[in-house]
Amino acid sequence: MIEIYSQNIDDVWFSIAFEKQQIITSSFGVNRQLTLSNILRNLPFNVSFEFFHEPSVFARSILASLKDIYDGKGIDSNFPLALNRLPAYTQKTLKTTAKIPLGYLASYGSIAKAVGGSPRAVGNVMASNPFAPIIPCHRVVKSDFTLGGYGGGLKVKLELLSREKRGFSSSTEVEVNGHMLQVFPVEYSLGRLCLN
């Protein structure tokens, strides 16, 4: 039985689906319906679910953490994400994306170099990220540091990145399965103020 919880915090809706203490999917946005339909889209077809109006204590703490991420605060906890049902490449790409540190960016292409496949394949994984904003797909941008796309709209992507600004001035590297993934300060994208 999958449990679904939804909560409005400071005019933003946060939703999560749990099964056995694992997060099946998460979503957020100003529109409650949209947020919930994102949740429903990512549920496995053969498991029943139930919607709860009042979040449990456990759910409430996770939802509060989502809000912290939304606000650009660092979070120390590791979420129990249910990655297992996803295709192998999708899992690998999501795990790699999760390693982009707060305050930094990576490009679709550089992630592709680390996990294999092509930049477009990486873009596809980002577009269907079931764990927004826990897996920080908003930190993935085009190779020229323009924003690329975002499920919740480019405005939201820009706002998230603005709040994650930490004043770093040079790129650094993180290790992902043997490769080094180069990451750049979010300021590189913010400086480009490109909106469509």
Place this chain on the structure above:
DNA sequence: TGCAAACCATAAC
């Protein structure tokens, strides 16, 4: 700048 071609994992037929 702008455009065409290559790119490659998924999902939908």
Place this chain on the structure above:
DNA sequence: GTTATGGTTTGCA
């Protein structure tokens, strides 16, 4: 099996 679809990238005019 096959095709269609992208949150891309690169090269070339």
